[in-house]
Amino acid sequence: MTPEQMLRFRFVEKAFRRCCLKWGYEEVKTPVLEYLNLFTSTGTLTPAMLSKVYSFLDWDGWSGQRLVLRPDGTIPLARLYIDNIADKKLARLFYTSNIFRFEETGQETRERWQGGVELIGISSALADVELILLALEVLAKMGIKSVELKLSHAGLVRSLLSELGLSDKEQARIFDQVLDGDSEAFARIKAERPDLGRAMVSLLDLEGRTPGFLKNLRALFGRSVPELVPIVDDFISIVELLDAVGCDYQIDITSGKGFEYYTGVIFQLFHNGDKIGGGGRYDALIPLMGGGDIPASGFALYFDCLMNLIEPAALAGPLEQRVLVKVEREAVKKGLDITAYLRDAGYVAELLLEGQQPSNLRWLLDVRNEAPSFIMHDSLKIKDIELETAGEVLTLLGESNGDKDSPA
Amino acid sequence: MAIKIALPKGRLLEETADLLQRAGWGLSGYHKDTRLYRLGSNRFPALSAKVFHEKDVPIQVAIGNYDLGVCGLDWIEELLVKYPSSALVKVKDLGYGGGVLYLVGCISGGLSSLDGMGSSVSTVRIASEYPNLAESLALNLRFRRFSVFPLWGGAEVYPPESADLALIPGRIGESHFDYGLLPLSETLRYSAFLIANRDSWETKDMSEVLSSLEDNPALAPGKKASSPAPESRMSAEVGQSYSAADRDAVRLALPDGHQQQPTLELLVKAGIQVDDYPSLTGNRRPVVGLDGVVAKLIRPQDMPLQVANGNFDLAITGRDWVREHLYQFPSSPITELLDLKFGWVKIVAVVVKDLPVSDIDGLRQLGIERTVSFRVASEYVNIADKYARDNHLGSYRIVPTWGATEAFLPEDADLLIENTQTGQTLAKNNLKIIDTLFQSTACLIGRTGSVLSSVKRKRMDAIIESLRYALGGT
Known part of the structure; x- marks a missing residue:
């Protein structure tokens, strides 16, 4: 199937x-x-x-x-x-x-x-x-x-x-x-x-x-x-x-x-x-x-x-929020930590692998070695938000919960 | 347009040859003493014929290797009952070779009808060369528990001790069989049939060949009687010595066929007397001159399964058939007790002479470049399957055969797993050996883990020791 x-x-x-x-x-x-x-x-x-x-x-x-x-x-x-x-x-x-x-x-x-x-x-x-x-x-x-x-x-x-x-x-x-x-x-x-x-x-x-x-x-x-x-x-x-x-x-x-x-x-x-x-x-x-x-x-x-x-x-239902996570080579640890953190909080966190085309998900999270640690691309509102801690990432996602989930 | 027909050896050969002669096909070399497998027709240059074991004919036609075939309806139904969507068309009843498949049981086994067998909680054992028909019959008779013993031959000697019922061919209206067997149900009436591959039937113009077989006065059979003369019958009494045997009797399976002479010689050397073996009348229940030992003649191919089932205690078979059995049932309790040192053959992998490979690695390489599966023909289905698997032949199909396997190459198979002594038959058929799998001789087999009484144990040990002594052991 x-x-x-x-x-x-x-x-x-x-x-x-x-x-x-x-x-x-x-x-x-x-x-x-x-x-x-x-x-x-x-x-x-x-x-x-x-x-x-x-x-x-x-x-x-x-x-x-x-x-x-x-x-x-x-x-x-x-x-x-x-x-x-x-x-x-x-x-x-x-x-x-x-x-x-x-x-x-x-x-x-x-x-x-x-x-x-x-x-x-x-x-x-x-x-x-x-x-x-x-x-x-x-x-x-x-x-x-x-x-x-x-x-x-x-x-x-x-x-x-x-x-x-x-x-x-x-x-x-x-x-x-x-x-x-x-x-x-x-x-x-x-x-x-x-x-x-x-x-x-x-x-x-x-x-x-x-x-x-x-x-x-x-x-x-x-x-x-x-x-x-x-x-x-x-x-x-x-x-x-x-x-x-x-x-x-x-x-x-x-x-x-x-x-x-x-x-x-x-x-x-x-x-x-x-x-x-x-x-x-x-x-x-x-x-x-x-x-x-x-x-x-x-x-x-x-x-x-x-x-x-x-x-x-009937199948559509309330989809879980999905986040695509792009991790810099030097920030692997930080990247995997944030995906685990997001999953625990009930989100679907998908790693963006080399050569993979970004999908049409609303959220794309850049994980960087240098400050700012996180840049969240919101493709619905077409803006980038710079964040420092995992907590801030979660807050941002939580605040947007009522928005339409996906631009597609 | 080339038309290929598969013709039977054996019971239908003479009447089929007659029919084709009357139809003016001009097939040279299709007679009972023929050693040829491939025949041409003078009348139809596009027609080529090949001679098969009758049981192979419907399979060869169904898989599309042949456009037409001649074989008994019994073998057609044996295929169709298991594989109803086979690409077979029954074209014409040829009217000869008539007979009936009977389900038979033994009077001395206390059986007179099938009533009540269905609801019996004990397992009903059915022995037959027609395992698919036997299974279908058991399902339709609503037997609650049943086992089918697929056999290579000699089903009539199994009831009542080694099986409850046997499904065997007989003549129309036959009311008594050898060894006191009674027909309990008429399962199938059969006669020779002309069959066609469905695709060939739908797409190929074979009208000329077919119309030569249509009814016309010239085709009326000659004065030759169409049904064979009645054979001499074995009476129920022949089986007495076996059936009346005590519980501690050792049940010995002796080989039929060409291993009879060397088996007899060994038994004589061991001081074991066997009356009426080999039997001129075809008696399958010879009398052994040892107290508490009873014997039946069955096919060596069938022995490992029968010993594993506990139907026999000792059997003289070949190591090739022991392996064939153990590859199918790795945890089977049978064990080789003695190497009897006669009947030496080697089991080999065979291809056509002009194939540019010299060993199995070469064949595997060839397989990588092929787009179609290898067809591996063998009487040893499980040995062939394991060999192809172990040697990574990639995509392959096992074509089961019932003898004359050497005729399958090159048109109907790519590789054979065959036994040979000298390799001469193979060479004569333009074939070559690329690998030897193992060597096989006759052996005495028994069953491990059986709980035996001390009387029976002693009797068995005595036989084993006599044979060991005869072989020159200590």
């Missing part, structure tokens, strides 16, 4: 960290290298996603056990939780990390940065809503407007598929297709299976903006498909909470992406049609990984996308 990109990255990261800390989340970090088997079981990543991981043998990998460059943030975090902090029961954790996935076209970067948040140890609609609101707050703090929230429910998708009378294998395959973002997957089933009831077909077109829509569904299927009721109820309680806090959303069943571990609500965040983040409930993941019956949900925000959405004005 270039200096300009890093400014954007740090801006995004800072907004993300601040919000997470204020909601009571603690920061963690997981290793870049993980064992492949952490990601291979059913209920983790889809085969399509696994085919894009970077895996290799370690220097001691004669047993054939493969390592991967972390392809996902949630699974390593779940491992960290199980191995180190499971005794806390309820854990609010967040991380900033890079993840690695092969990308064939060469159009996108294969190393992506994301900020992830996981709320482990509780299964409740309010917990899910907390995560959604936190994600939206982070985006708002970054100044990103018109964010679209799309909701789906992995439990609903699964029970619909089982109601279609498909074999377990077919169900798993279609679920993976849906998760891999194949929005046509359901349409194809409809075409292939004209025998499905009209009502069931309408289920597959789930799109709506109110809990009323879900309640209609419940009324329609409550008798014939009783196992759908608790799932729809869970979904309803989440959208009712979102309604109560005035949060806009859209229900779209064909969402998710590559993560088999979702079991409950899945939410995705879009900006102008681009996905900028998403998450959901994954109550079965930690049990699957041997961590006991611990529910969890979480989300990730895609920093690479967000960085490009930051308005330049």
Whole structure:
């Protein structure tokens, strides 16, 4: 990343960290290298996603056990939780990390940065809503407007598929297709299976903006498909909470992406049609990984996308005062002393090196062996001020603090 | 416009030669006894052909060294499953050389289906010459923990003791394999394919050559049967002596291939009797005339990894393969126990004769002036990689090969890391040696750090001592 990109990255990261800390989340970090088997079981990543991981043998990998460059943030975090902090029961954790996935076209970067948040140890609609609101707050703090929230429910998708009378294998395959973002997957089933009831077909077109829509569904299927009721109820309680806090959303069943571990609500965040983040409930993941019956949900925000959405004005902020310091050969000690003094006082003091062109900074300080020790060139007011002590230099800078910072 | 095609040696050679003859290509010297690598066509003067190990063909076409190639779909998929964006176009199914890749397991291993293997918490070990397909299969079967043993050959002898499953080629509809192996899943149906480099396909006019291969009555195969006659099968009982062995049995890996004769001679000298080795029927589980010792024939290339894994206790392999293994896994527990003094070769760095360099320093100098990377072809990928790295060859690429590496120079590689005895084959191919890396002989290897029972320890020591005595030691 270039200096300009890093400014954007740090801006995004800072907004993300601040919000997470204020909601009571603690920061963690997981290793870049993980064992492949952490990601291979059913209920983790889809085969399509696994085919894009970077895996290799370690220097001691004669047993054939493969390592991967972390392809996902949630699974390593779940491992960290199980191995180190499971005794806390309820854990609010967040991380900033890079993840690695092969990308064939060469159009996108294969190393992506994301900020992830996981709320482990509780299964409740309010917990899910907390995560959604936190994600939206982070985006708002970054100044990103018109964010679209799309909701789906992995439990609903699964029970619909089982109601279609498909074999377990077919169900798993279609679920993976849906998760891999194949929005046509359901349409194809409809075409292939004209025998499905009209009502069931309408289920597959789930799109709506109110809990009323879900309640209609419940009324329609409550008798014939009783196992759908608790799932729809869970979904309803989440959208009712979102309604109560005035949060806009859209229900779209064909969402998710590559993560088999979702079991409950899945939410995705879009900006102008681009996905900028998403998450959901994954109550079965930690049990699957041997961590006991611990529910969890979480989300990730895609920093690479967000960085490009930051308005330049947001980045400008109050810049620190910068001083360029030109030191005579005979006055090196005095010169370095004054730069240290300026830095301690909160200024950026940059040494002017041989051959370096003076930049467009407002202040250029000449450090001389003979009196006057310091000559400050103020390029804003176009005048030179002679000074004797470091204290006087600081006073001058302090007095000008209210002025416009840079002539450029 | 020059058109280059890569043609296979081995299983597809005869039928491919037939096809090309019927298509009137007039390739001289493409037959099973050929020693030629480079062939011209009477009918298409612009066409030049080169003969490769079949496994090398899709790689050579994908990287653009050849416009066209002929090889089995199995090797094409082995490449594509790992590198889906390879620049390969499958042009045409040639219809012969058909077979199936089966995932097989052993009845005596108590296995009858794949159900439940996925969720098993113990590691599922899969042995195969097709490691990429095996890995992809394991991922799709959702095996929770698995290891793939990439092999040079002989995968069918691994289950059930040395691996749980093997991915091996077989005939269509085959229901029983050697050593009581059962097909558990049909992974891929394959046959010979004509392939093209994507760029050549999009930009080069190869229509004349291609249309000669289009269906016409003259191309119908002759009376020759297209599928090979069934081979004799090894029964499950052949493996009994190995499988029924006790826990303290010493598991010995004996080499297949051309090291069999000198290995047998040494064993005889040491007073160790081995029945059916070398085997006329291709039996890979010979019976050793020592109590508590069982043996399997595997490729010497595969032995260091198998000993490191604990699948075998002792193995007779070459020092070249020990080094190849240790360069990849420096902390591997394998150790050389005895120098067996036969099978002497030297591992050398080779270039074409007319290259104006006499040593590796000269080659490095040449590299400084080059704008393209050195291509280093070798069966010893890790030895070649270390050699190029240690000698600061700058920008280089390792081209893995599966034999007949000497044919790669000069068109398809700049430097070879090869083994040789006399250097005659190299000289015949207009090549010269510029460096000797090390000398290699056969050796007995074992594993350090294994905790052994006293019974097993004694048995192993007895074998080592007998061999040491036979070698003239004390």
